[in-house]
Amino acid sequence: MKLQCVSLWLLGTILMLCSVDNHGLRRCLISTDMDHIEDSFQEIKRAIQAKDTFPNVTILSTLETLQIIKPLDVCCVTKNLLAFYVDRVFKDHQEPNPKILRKISSIANSFLYMQKTLRQCQEQRQCHCRQEVTNVTRVIHDNYDQLEVRSAAVKSLGELDIFLAWIAKNHEVTSSA
Amino acid sequence: MQTFTMVLQEIWTSLFMWFFYALIPCLLTDEVAILPAPQNLSVLSTNMKHLLMWSPVTVLGETVYYSVEYQGEYESLYTSHIWIPSSWCSLTEGPECDVTDDITATVPYNLRVRATLGSQTSAWSILKHPFNRNSTILTPPGMEITKDGFHLVIELEDLGPQFEFLVAYWRREPGAEEHVKMVRSGGIPVHLETMEPGAAYCVKAQTFVKAIGRYSAFSQTECVEVQGEAIPLVLALFAFVGFMLILVVVPLFVWKMGRLLQYSCCPVVVLPDTLFYQGARRVFLSTSRSGE
Numbered sequence: 128m129k130l131q132c133v134s135l136w137l138l139g140t141i142l143m144l145c146s147v148d149n150h151g152l153r154r155c156l157i158s159t160d161m162d163h164i165e166d167s168f169q170e171i172k173r174a175i176q177a178k179d180t181f182p183n184v185t186i187l188s189t190l191e192t193l194q195i196i197k198p199l200d201v202c203c204v205t206k207n208l209l210a211f212y213v214d215r216v217f218k219d220h221q222e223p224n225p226k227i228l229r230k231i232s233s234i235a236n237s238f239l240y241m242q243k244t245l246r247q248c249q250e251q252r253q254c255h256c257r258q259e260v261t262n263v264t265r266v267i268h269d270n271y272d273q274l275e276v277r278s279a280a281v282k283s284l285g286e287l288d289i290f291l292a293w294i295a296k297n298h299e300v301t302s303s304a
Numbered sequence: 305m306q307t308f309t310m311v312l313q314e315i316w317t318s319l320f321m322w323f324f325y326a327l328i329p330c331l332l333t334d335e336v337a338i339l340p341a342p343q344n345l346s347v348l349s350t351n352m353k354h355l356l357m358w359s360p361v362t363v364l365g366e367t368v369y370y371s372v373e374y375q376g377e378y379e380s381l382y383t384s385h386i387w388i389p390s391s392w393c394s395l396t397e398g399p400e401c402d403v404t405d406d407i408t409a410t411v412p413y414n415l416r417v418r419a420t421l422g423s424q425t426s427a428w429s430i431l432k433h434p435f436n437r438n439s440t441i442l443t444p445p446g447m448e449i450t451k452d453g454f455h456l457v458i459e460l461e462d463l464g465p466q467f468e469f470l471v472a473y474w475r476r477e478p479g480a481e482e483h484v485k486m487v488r489s490g491g492i493p494v495h496l497e498t499m500e501p502g503a504a505y506c507v508k509a510q511t512f513v514k515a516i517g518r519y520s521a522f523s524q525t526e527c528v529e530v531q532g533e534a535i536p537l538v539l540a541l542f543a544f545v546g547f548m549l550i551l552v553v554v555p556l557f558v559w560k561m562g563r564l565l566q567y568s569c570c571p572v573v574v575l576p577d578t579l580f581y582q583g584a585r586r587v588f589l590s591t592s593r594s595g596e
Contacts, residue, residue, distance in 0.1 A: 160466070160515040163408065218382050225389055229406070232388055236376035236409035243411075 161295060164237050167230045168287050174227055176285040180278050186270040187289045189263045201297045202249065203256035207264040208290055209242050212283070215271065219280035234287070339363075339426040342370065342399070342417045347431065349440040352466050352513060353404050360399040361419040361426065369395040369420045374403065377411035377434075387416065395420060410516050412436045442520035445469060445490065445511050449526045454499045456528065458507060462491030468512045470519070473497060476504040476527055502532040 193204065217235040222228040256264075271279045342358040349355070361368045372390035379386050393401035407413050412434035419426040446461035460469050469487040473496050474480045487494050487509075499505055506527040511520040 163515070167408070213378070213382075217378065228388055229391065232376055232379065233408040235378040236411045239376075239378050239381075240410050 160237070161291070164234055165291055167233045167237075168291065171227045171230045172285070172288065174224070175281060178281045179285050181274060181282060184270070184274070184282065185286065186267060186274075186279070186283050187286045188270075189266045190289060190293055193260070193263050197257070199255060200257060200260050202245070202254040203260045204263070205294065205298070206242075206245055206249075206254055207256070207260075208267075209238050209245070211264070211267060211271075212287075212290070213238050213242065215268075216280050216283040219276050220284055221277070231284070339368075339419050339421055339424045341426040341429040342419055343429065345415065345417060345429055345431045347403075347415070347435045349435070349437065351443060351463055351511075352437065352440050352515075353402070354407050354435070354437060354440070355400055356393075356403050356415055356417070356431070357400045358417055358429065363421055366421055367397065369397060370399065370401070370417055371395055371420060372401045372403065372415065372417050373428075374406045374416075375414040376409060377413070380412075380414055380434075407435070407437050410436065410438050438516040438518065440513075440516070442511055442513065442518060444521050444523035445509050447507070447509050447523055447526070449507050449528055450493070451499070451528055451530065454501065454530060456496045456499050456505055456507070457493050458487075458496055458509070459493045460487060460490040460509060462489070463511065465489070466513050466515055468514065469509050470512055471496065471507065471509045472522070473505060473507040476506050499528075499530045501530050504529040 190204070190208070193200075213235065217231065217238075220231070222231055271283060273279075274282065340361055342361055344359040345356065346358075347354055347356050356372060358370075361370075370393065372393040373387040374390060375384075375387050379388070388406070390401060390403060391405045393403075401417075403413075403415065413436070414434050415431040416428045418428045445463065445467075448459045450457045450459070456473065458471060460471075467490065469490065471485045471487055471494075472482055473485070474482040483497070485494075485496060496507065497505065504527050506525050508522045508525045510522045512518070
C-alpha cells in the first residue's frame with residue numbers, strides 16, 4: 128500500500144513539474160511585441176509576394192500540417208524556424224527599396240530578440256527535438272534549396288504570415304493593443 | 305653633348321615628377337572631405353522616444369545638413385556592410401534626429417551621422433556605444449483623478465500604444481485592501497470604484513512597457529474624499545413620514561382653528577328653555593304687583 132502511494136505521489140510530482148515547465152515554455156515569448164512584427168509584415172506583404180515567381184510552390188507547407196503533440200515541439204519548431212529565417216532567408220534576400228528594407232530589418236532584429244528570449248527560457252532545460260519535428264524542419268530547408276536562392280528567399284519572406292500565425296496560435300502571446 | 309642632353313632630360317623629368325608629386329596633395333585635398341564630421345554623438349531616450357543628438361558642424365554663412373543611418377544587431381552580425389537610412393533624417397537641418405521609428409526591436413543599434421554642405425560631405429561619425437531601447441528612462445505617468453458623483457475616475461497620460469498602466473487604489477483607512485487595475489491605454493477616463501460617502505480614497509499609477517518588460521516608478525499618491533452629503537436611508541424615511549404627517553395634520557389644524565375662531569367671535573346664541581320661562585314669569589309677576 129505504502130509503495131503504491133509513493134509511486135502515485137512520484138508520478139503526480141513528475142506530471143506537475145512537466146506541466147509547470149511546459150507552461151513556462153509556452154509563455155517564453157510573452158514579452159515580444161508580436162503586433163509590431165505583424166504590422167511591419169502587413170505593410171510589405173503585397174510588395175514581397177508580388178515578387179514571388181513560383182506561386183504554386185510553398186516552402187512552409189509542412190508547418191501548417193504539423194501536429195503539435197507535445198509542448199516541447201513548440202520550443203523546437205520555434206527555435207528551428209527562427210534560425211531558418213535569421214541564418215538563411217534574411218541574409219539571402221537583397222532588398223533595394225529602402226522602405227521595404229526598413230521593415231525587413233525590423234522583423235529580422237525582432238526575430239533575433241526572440242531567439243535570445245527563447246534561449247533564456249531554455250537555459251534550465253534542453254529543447255530536445257522529436258524526429259517528426261526534425262523532419263519537418265529538414266523538409267523546409269530542402270524546399271528552400273530546390274529553388275534558386277533569391278527566389279527562395281523572396282518566397283520564404285512572403286510566407287512569414289504562416290510562421291507568425293503559427294507563433295500566435297502556439298505561444299499564448301497576448302496582444303499589446 | 306649627348307651625355308649633357310641626357311643629364312638635362314633626367315633633371316627635367318625629376319623636376320616634373322617632383323612638381324607632380326607636390327601637386328598631388330592639392331588635388332587630393334579637393335576630393336577629400338574638408339567638412340569635419342559631427343562630434344559628441346549621444347542618445348537621449350525617455351518613455352520610448354529616442355533622440356540622437358550631436359554637436360553641430362558650423363560653417364560661417366552656410367547651412368549644414370546631416371544624414372543619419374542605423375544598423376540593428378542583425379545587420380551588424382550578418383550584413384555588416386549594410387546601413388539603413390533613417391526614416392526621417394536624410395538631409396536634416398538640426399543637430400538632432402528622432403530615431404524612434406528606426407529603433408523597432410529590443411537589440412543594440414549602431415547609429416552614424418555625417419554632415420553635408422553642397423557637394424562636400426564629412427566622414428561618418430559613429431555612436432560610441434550601441435543603443436538598446438531597453439535603457440530608456442521611464443517616468444511615472446501623469447494622471448488626473450476626478451469624482452463623477454460617487455464614481456472614482458482616473459484619466460492617464462497618453463504615451464502611445466507601447467504603454468500599459470498599472471493603477472493601485474485603496475480606501476484611506478487602517479488595514480484597507482489595495483486594489484490593482486490594468487489599464488491598456490491612456491487618454492481615456494476609466495472608472496475605478498464607486499465610493500462610499502464620507503470616505504477618502506487614494507490612487508497611484510505606474511507604466512509598463514511590454515516590449516522591454518519594464519515598469520516605471522509609481523506616481524505620487526493622490527487622495528480624494530467624498531463629503532457625507534447624502535442623507536442616510538433612515539433619516540430619509542423619517543423625513544418622508546414627517547412630510548406626510550405634515551400634509552395631514554396642517555389642514556386638520558387649520559380647520560380646527562377656524563371652527564374655534566367661529567365660536568369665539570360670532571357664536572349663534574340660543575336661549576335655553578328655562579331662561580325663557582323665567583323671564584316670562586318675572587314679567588307676569590311685575591304686572592300683577594303694579595295692578596293691585
